[in-house]
Amino acid sequence: MAPRVLISDKLSDAAVQIFKDRGIEVDFQPDLGKDKDKLAEVIGNYDGLAIRSATKVTPTILEKATRLKVIGRAGIGVDNVDKDAASKKGVIVMNTPFGNMITTAEHAIALMFAVARQIPEASASTHAGKWEKNAFMGVELTGKTLGVIGAGNIGGIVCDRARGLKMKVVAYDPFLSQDKADQMGVEKVENLDDLLKRADFITLHVPLTDQTRNILSKENLAKTKKGVRIINCARGGLVDEQALADLLKSGHVAGAAFDVFSVEPATENPLFNLPNVVCTPHLGAATTEAQENVALQVAEQMSNYLLDGAVENALNMPSMTAEEAKVMGPWVTLAGHLGNFIGQMTDEPIKAINILYDGSVSTMNLAALNCGVVAGIMKKANPDVNMVSAPVVAKERGIKISTTNQDKSGAFDGYIKVTVVTDKRERSIAGTVFSDGKPRFIQIKGINIDAEVGAHMLYTTNEDMPGIIGTLGKTLGENGVNIANFTLGRSTRGGEAIALLYVDEAVPAPVLKKLEDTGMFRQVKPLAFDVV
Numbered sequence: 001m002a003p004r005v006l007i008s009d010k011l012s013d014a015a016v017q018i019f020k021d022r023g024i025e026v027d028f029q030p031d032l033g034k035d036k037d038k039l040a041e042v043i044g045n046y047d048g049l050a051i052r053s054a055t056k057v058t059p060t061i062l063e064k065a066t067r068l069k070v071i072g073r074a075g076i077g078v079d080n081v082d083k084d085a086a087s088k089k090g091v092i093v094m095n096t097p098f099g100n101m102i103t104t105a106e107h108a109i110a111l112m113f114a115v116a117r118q119i120p121e122a123s124a125s126t127h128a129g130k131w132e133k134n135a136f137m138g139v140e141l142t143g144k145t146l147g148v149i150g151a152g153n154i155g156g157i158v159c160d161r162a163r164g165l166k167m168k169v170v171a172y173d174p175f176l177s178q179d180k181a182d183q184m185g186v187e188k189v190e191n192l193d194d195l196l197k198r199a200d201f202i203t204l205h206v207p208l209t210d211q212t213r214n215i216l217s218k219e220n221l222a223k224t225k226k227g228v229r230i231i232n233c234a235r236g237g238l239v240d241e242q243a244l245a246d247l248l249k250s251g252h253v254a255g256a257a258f259d260v261f262s263v264e265p266a267t268e269n270p271l272f273n274l275p276n277v278v279c280t281p282h283l284g285a286a287t288t289e290a291q292e293n294v295a296l297q298v299a300e301q302m303s304n305y306l307l308d309g310a311v312e313n314a315l316n317m318p319s320m321t322a323e324e325a326k327v328m329g330p331w332v333t334l335a336g337h338l339g340n341f342i343g344q345m346t347d348e349p350i351k352a353i354n355i356l357y358d359g360s361v362s363t364m365n366l367a368a369l370n371c372g373v374v375a376g377i378m379k380k381a382n383p384d385v386n387m388v389s390a391p392v393v394a395k396e397r398g399i400k401i402s403t404t405n406q407d408k409s410g411a412f413d414g415y416i417k418v419t420v421v422t423d424k425r426e427r428s429i430a431g432t433v434f435s436d437g438k439p440r441f442i443q444i445k446g447i448n449i450d451a452e453v454g455a456h457m458l459y460t461t462n463e464d465m466p467g468i469i470g471t472l473g474k475t476l477g478e479n480g481v482n483i484a485n486f487t488l489g490r491s492t493r494g495g496e497a498i499a500l501l502y503v504d505e506a507v508p509a510p511v512l513k514k515l516e517d518t519g520m521f522r523q524v525k526p527l528a529f530d531v532v
Helices: 013-021 036-045 058-063 083-089 101-117 118-129 153-164 178-184 192-198 241-250 289-309 322-345 366-378 388-397 469-479 509-517
Strands: 006-007 026-027 048-051 072-073 090-095 145-149 168-172 202-205 228-232 253-258 277-279 350-359 400-406 412-420 427-433 437-442 447-452 456-463 483-490 496-503 524-527
Touching: 006 013, 013 289, 036 058, 048 101, 048 289, 072 228, 072 289, 083 090, 083 388, 083 427, 090 289, 101 118, 101 153, 101 202, 101 228, 101 253, 101 277, 101 289, 145 192, 153 168, 153 178, 153 366, 153 469, 168 178, 168 192, 168 400, 241 253, 289 322, 322 366, 322 412, 322 524, 366 400, 366 412, 366 427, 400 509, 412 524, 437 496, 447 483, 447 496, 456 469, 469 483, 469 509, 509 524
Parallel strands: 006 026, 006 048, 048 072, 072 090, 145 168, 145 202, 202 228, 228 253, 253 277, 350 400
Antiparallel strands: 350 412, 412 427, 427 437, 437 447, 456 496, 456 524, 483 496
């Protein structure tokens, strides 16, 4: 059945056509996002939801989204999506961070010019028939110091444009390396205070997080250079708007230009109606080119995920390109099977999960593979868990996850080994992918095996001795259970031995009891795997 996507905000016809051309059933209802009750009523019918900013994806909406796999936001900000609730639900949240970078950066530069030369006030005065040439004394940008808070994608473009205007640029960004700063031609400062005391203009280009919220607080605003001008085209909530208004009134801050506000739509705000404050209604991405770009980009990303498993620009899961998905698909499947095996075998609380990647697999997207392993382990506790929600569930339970990768060290071109640690024991399993693309279990508890993975399996442990194969075959055969594949392994002659059987259907409980009653087995464990 073809995936179904709901578009609940305004998207271009070209974006709608992308879904159709890819064979995805699309329902275009551009005003539905404004009606949360109606959206909650129908969301359960869709695999994907494409939105802009009008649709609010709340926990209530997500609770009704029984088959939803992906939410695509045409734009950068996803404040209108409850990402934690989406992650717990196993829904990928994507945005389009590159489609409106130029547009937003240009708007920041435009606002900087506007506040430097008081263009809006001068325009309004002139339209009113006044000729107040001496009332609007501006300042040049050339030679001034621009402080850029956040030198990522958009901030980096602003830095480039500012250098073209012959401004001196200082950047504060904990993730900006010195080499990158040198390439950009900007001065990297190690602390925010240094930027605040030096900048003639300050522009913000960071997301709204717990770390950046109120980054220009009352205390930090007081540290700024007298006569500073502040521009915010990033997110509302980064600046204490009341404190800024007070400093504008006192004359410490010479001007401000804001495109975003702590509460939107902003019908009232401390910055409104103050002299030399330029305000626009969140127009950072509002150009024809940007709106088209982000719409097309989100349609492509959602289609690639729903059809090929590619994860691009996701905010709650490691990204994986379509090419990676094709190569890694069997390894992701193996990771899930290894986790699922060990999860079904472990009854006590898990303290840690250690994952070893050896050989060719060690160069792949390990973050995505980790998600596969953890999802497999968590399935026993929560059958609805997936690669998105599993890390959240593990974190909530206080499980520590560690990863090791190493060069080829064994007989296989590559393999994955998973070990879980509990208060009582450690338990491990390893697997690989053969040239036929099928996952195999190759080691359990340090004992080498070669087992194909089936939907229904039976795992037994025993002391190595004659009669085990006969007992298993006879008991299962007499009870109508057909064996598709039979794998044995032992540590040493007479030592611990294991058997892993791939059977055509689940072994009934009475048959398991008969095997246990023979007294030949230390453990008899039925296993189930999601095998396509």
